Amino acid sequence: MTGYRLYWKKGSGSMVVEAALLLAGLPYDDVRIEDAAGLRAPDFVALNPAGKVPVLALATGQVITESAAIILALDDEFPEKRLLPPHGAPARNTAVQWLIFMATNIYPAALRYYHPERHTADKSAEAAIRLKAGLDMDRDFAQLADAIEGPFLLGQTMTITDVYAAMLADWHRPALSLPEIATLVAEVLKNPAVSQAWRNHGFGE
Ligand SMILES: N[C@@H](CCC(=O)N[C@@H](CS)C(=O)NCC(=O)O)C(=O)O
Known part of the structure; x- marks a missing residue:
């Protein structure tokens, strides 16, 4: 190891x-x-x-x-x-806030979208769960998009929070219709380390 x-x-x-x-x-x-x-x-x-x-x-x-x-x-x-801004910097609070927002809202909604059967014993309810999960992600990505300074969340400097957002947007492609999200994803993927992890994991396919 x-x-x-x-x-x-x-x-x-x-x-x-x-x-x-x-x-x-x-x-x-x-x-x-x-x-x-x-x-x-x-x-x-x-x-x-x-x-x-x-x-x-x-x-x-x-x-x-x-x-x-x-x-x-x-x-x-x-x-x-510098995966995140330094401790004590106001920008760090913002980056952590949106990281947690995504981890606790969008990620679980994506799981509900792809695995609706885990949320009901009623097969006929699965489509409704999926639909609502998609709408929840639309709402949450719109809130995130409003907070993006551009091209990254915090402006010119990419943080791991941006990579997290790009990952979730690949799971919920309608998010790419938001210009702020589409730009963020395109910029994140210009980073060689990120694009290597992206390819290794089969993202963007
Ligand atoms: N809250 C967890 C979610 C982890 C999670 O649900 N991972 C998925 C893959 S994206 C998984 O391993 N699912 C397997 C399963 O639920 O059977 C995190 O942020 O790491």
Whole structure:
């Protein structure tokens, strides 16, 4: 193990964690989870009882789950890498605010959209759950778009919060009809580290 170990799955939220590791230039091993069976495998469930990616194991042996928590932990450990603005800067509060907003609103709505069957025992209700999840994401992306200074959330400097937003927009393509979101995604993808994680994870396909 070279330091970090990222447990990841194509198309999943581990994309933003891989981007963070690459942006920060941190060496890491990776363990690819292929499918639902891999998420239920005893070794993996021992790491994350929720059976979800991303999971990041630190060299210390500590295991962190939850995409936003992982990002905050990496930024805390390597503030000089500027995944987020420095502690004490007002811009940091804004970046963290929107990171948490996305992790607690848009990400769960995307999960409801793609897995409506997890939210009802009534098959006939699934379409309505999906529709509402899509509308929820439309509303939340519009709020995010209003906050974007352009081209990135905080203006000229990209943070990992922008990468998070781009990831979610790839899951909810209607968000790209908002010019602020479309511009942010295009600018984020100009970064070689981000585009590497994006491609590795099969985003944009
Ligand atoms: N709140 C978690 C959500 C993680 C999550 O739901 N990951 C999805 C992939 S994007 C997953 O592993 N799903 C597997 C499953 O639910 O079976 C986070 O932010 O990391």
